[in-house]
Structure formats: structure tokens, C-alpha cells
Amino acid sequence: MRAFAASVDIATYEFENVDPHAVAYLSGRAPVAPSARSLEISRYRPAEKQLVAELGGRTAEWRPVDSLESLTRAVNQIGAPAILKTTLFGYDGKGQARLDKPADAKAAWDQIGRPHPIEHGVPAIVERRVPFQAEFSVILARAATGEVAVYDTPENVHRDGILHTSTVPACDLILNQAPEAIALAEAAAERLGHVGVLTCEFFATPDGPVFNEMAPRVHNSGHWTIEGAITSQFENHIRAICGLPLGSTARTGSQVTMENLIGHEADRWPDLLANPVAHLHLYNKRDAKPGRKMGHVTRVER
Numbered sequence: 001m002r003a004f005a006a007s008v009d010i011a012t013y014e015f016e017n018v019d020p021h022a023v024a025y026l027s028g029r030a031p032v033a034p035s036a037r038s039l040e041i042s043r044y045r046p047a048e049k050q051l052v053a054e055l056g057g058r059t060a061e062w063r064p065v066d067s068l069e070s071l072t073r074a075v076n077q078i079g080a081p082a083i084l085k086t087t088l089f090g091y092d093g094k095g096q097a098r099l100d101k102p103a104d105a106k107a108a109w110d111q112i113g114r115p116h117p118i119e120h121g122v123p124a125i126v127e128r129r130v131p132f133q134a135e136f137s138v139i140l141a142r143a144a145t146g147e148v149a150v151y152d153t154p155e156n157v158h159r160d161g162i163l164h165t166s167t168v169p170a171c172d173l174i175l176n177q178a179p180e181a182i183a184l185a186e187a188a189a190e191r192l193g194h195v196g197v198l199t200c201e202f203f204a205t206p207d208g209p210v211f212n213e214m215a216p217r218v219h220n221s222g223h224w225t226i227e228g229a230i231t232s233q234f235e236n237h238i239r240a241i242c243g244l245p246l247g248s249t250a251r252t253g254s255q256v257t258m259e260n261l262i263g264h265e266a267d268r269w270p271d272l273l274a275n276p277v278a279h280l281h282l283y284n285k286r287d288a289k290p291g292r293k294m295g296h297v298t299r300v301e302r
Contacts, residue, residue: 001022001026002024002029002121004026004030005026005029005030006029006030008030009030009031010030010031010032010033010236010241010242010247011026011030011031011032011033012032012033012034012241013034013039013216013217014217014218015217015279016039016042016043016215016216016217017043017088018039020036020039020040020043020286023034023035023036023039024036024045027036033195033196033240033241034192034194034195034196034198034216034217034241035193035194035195037192037193038193038198038216038218041192041214042215042216043088043216044087044088044215045085045088045125045213046064046087046125046215047168048213049062049125049211051188051191051192052172052184052188053165054191054210055184055187055188055191056184057184057209057211057281058094058207058208058209058210058211059127059210059211060127060128060129060130060210060212060254061078061127061128062078062125062127062128063077063078063126063127064087064123064124064125064277064290065084065123065124065126066123068105068109071084071105071109071124071126071290072082072102072105074126075099075102075105075126076102076162078112078126078127078128079098079128080099080101080102080104080129081099081100081101081128081129082098082099082126082127082128082129083096083099083110083126083127083129084096084097084098084099084108084109084112084121084124084126085112085124085125085126085127086112086123086124087123087124088123091134091252094266095112096112096161097109097111097112099126100128100300105198112124114186117187128262130203130205130210132203132204132205132210133173133204133206134155134170134171134173134174134203134204135153135155135156135157135200135201135203135204135212136153136154136157136170136174136177136178136181136201136204136209137153137154137156137166137198137199137201137219137221137222138150138153138178138182138184138185138200138202139154139197139198139199139221139222139225139233140182140185140186140189140197140198140199140218141197141198141233141236141237141239141246141249142186142189142190142195142196142198143195143198143240143243143245144195144240145170146190147245147246148186148189148246148301149231149236149246149247149248149249150182150185150249151168151222151225151229151233151243151249152168152169152170152172152229152251153168153174153175153178153225154167154179154221154222154248154258155167155168155170155171155174156201156221159262160291162260162291162293163220163221163260164259164260164262165257165258165260166220166221166222166223166224166257166258167255167256167257167258168224168228168251168255168256169255173204174204177202177204177209179215180208180209181200181202181209181211184200184209184211184228185200185214185287188214192216194216194238195241196216196217196237196240197217197218197219197222197233197236197237197240198214198215198216198217199214199215199217199218199219199221199222199234200213200220201214201215202215217237218233218234218237219233220260220293220296221258223258223281223296223298224256224257224258224298225249226279226281226298227252227256227279227298227300228251228252228253228256228258228298228300229248229249229250229251230247230248230249230250231246231247231248231249235247236249247289252300253300253301253302254301255301255302256299256300257298257299258296258297258298258299259296259297259298259299260293260295260296261282261289261293261294261295261296261297262290262291262292262293262294263288263289263291263292263294265280265294266288266294266295267288269282272297273287275299276298277288277300277301278297278298278299279297279299279300280295280297281295281296281297281298282294282295283295
């Protein structure tokens with residue numbers, strides 16, 4: 001870590017499942033953005049939910065659980081259907097189990113592998129399932145000066161817990177709830193002193209936006225910005241951490257849709273390239289495993 005710090009002008013990260021102690025150690029020797037605090041809060045589900053509650057945002061009703069017995073009690077309190085989630089290392093539906101009824105508690109606990117505490121005393125949470133009408137995310141870039149650039153809010157569709165498509169502009173329901181969600185995301189970024197891209201995921205419900213989770217980084221639901229925005233999320237992340245002015249987040253087309261290519265869906269690449277408005281990205285991964293993101297295709301309608 002000392003050798004790495006001596007070799008760079010600034011360090012960043014693209015994945016929150018890294019050790020925040022390592023980031024904190026590095027930040028004492030080289031500039032690091034986002035900060036270790038952003039990482040600590042966003043990677044640990046109870047902490048991010050508590051932050052959102054402090055800022056006046058809505059979350060699903062939830063409880064911390066550390067055993068099958070505490071899970072059973074929690075489900076009896078908040079009701080079912082519910083979702084059991086590990087507090088750390090969860091993404092793309094991993095580390096999650098559904099409970100359609102309280103009697104499913106044991107099967108759900110077994111499914112997530114009876115996690116052990118790693119850095120904190122609570123290995124999992126259970127939250128009541130949100131009856132949402134749509135899903136969306138807020139993607140913003142924040143500079144050290146406090147300057148913020150916000151992208152159009154994408155409507156996200158998931159399959160088997162994995163993002164399938166992100167589309168802008170979103171439906172009217174999401175567009176009506178986006179301002180409140182954006183205000184919450186900006187408040188979270190300011191509270192954390194966040195520098196770089198921050199992504200917050202939301203459910204659109206009859207009562208307004210319900211916060212799901214956040215990521216202190218560029219995000220899959222923002223991949224559409226590579227061709228679909230004047231300045232991509234990746235470029236604005238680098239601009240932010242390097243102290244450069246943020247670029248325009250305006251769309252380059254009337255509608256932009258990003259579709260993830262999961263597993264052998266990437267084998268369709270010749271047909272995808274036949275579409276003149278399609279931009280294909282393959283990730284050069286060796287094995288097309290089920291549930292593995294192998295690439296994405298973005299279609300920009302002018």
C-alpha cells in the first residue's frame with residue numbers, strides 16, 4: 001500500500017466490496033476519493049439506511065438479525081413478504097433470500113449461508129418487501145467544491161435480481177418522484193463529503209420514492225451515459241476526483257436504452273451490431289456463466 005501510494009497522484013475505487021481500513025490507510029499517504037467514510041456507510045446496509053432516515057428519506061421497514069431466532073422475531077414484527085439480505089458483500093441479487101411467509105425464515109437463513117459477522121456485529125437485515133410500481137436510480141457526480149451534476153433519472157427493470165434495462169426518459173411516475181429522490185441523494189453526498197459519482201437506487205411507490213441502497217461509484221444503471229450523455233458518468237467521476245470542472249449531463253438523444261447482456265445473451269453480438277443505433281460493449285470475460293454480466297448494448301434514438 002505504501003508503494004502504491006507513492007506511485008499515484010490520486011486513487012479511487014470502482015467497487016464497494018473492498019476493505020475500508022485499506023482505503024483509510026491509503027488516504028493517509030495519497031489523496032483518495034471517494035473517502036473511506038463514503039465506503040463505510042454505503043457498503044453496510046444498516047448504516048446507509050440510518051443515514052437516509054436521518055436525512056428524512058423513506059426506507060422499507062427493516063430489522064437487524066444475527067440468528068434464525070432473531071430473524072423469526074423480526075419477521076413476526078414487520079410482517080411478510082420480506083427479504084433477508086446480508087449486510088456486506090451483496091450485489092446483483094447475491095446474498096439475498098425471499099420470505100413469502102414467516103414459515104420461510106429457516107430456508108431463507110440457510111440460503112444466505114448463515115453469515116458470520118465480519119467487521120460489524122450484525123451479519124444480516126430483514127426488510128419488508130416494498131410494493132413498488134417501478135424502480136429507478138439517481139446518478140450524480142459531486143466535486144470537492146460542492147458542485148453537483150445530476151444525470152437524467154433512468155427507469156430500471158430487473159430480472160432475477162440483476163439489472164436488465166435502464167431507460168431515459170423514465171415513465172411519468174418516476175419523473176414525478178425524481179426531484180424528491182434527487183434532493184435526498186444530494187443531501188447524502190453532502191453529508192458524506194462525497195467526491196466522485198454516487199448512485200442511489202429507489203422504488204417508486206404510491207407514497208413517494210423509497211430508498212433501497214447506494215453505491216459510492218459509477219453504476220451499471222449509468223452505463224447508458226457512455227453514448228447517451230454528453231459527459232459519461234466515468235468521465236465525470238474522473239473530473240470530480242481530479243478537481244476538474246464537471247461536464248454536461250444532457251442526453252444526446254430523445255431516448256436512450258441500455259440492455260445488459262447476461263451469460264450467453266452476449267452471443268447475439270452480430271445481430272446487435274446490425275442495429276445502426278446500437279452501441280455494443282463486451283467485457284472480454286472468458287466464461288459466459290449464468291447470471292454473469294458479459295457486456296451491454298446501448299441504443300440511442302435521435
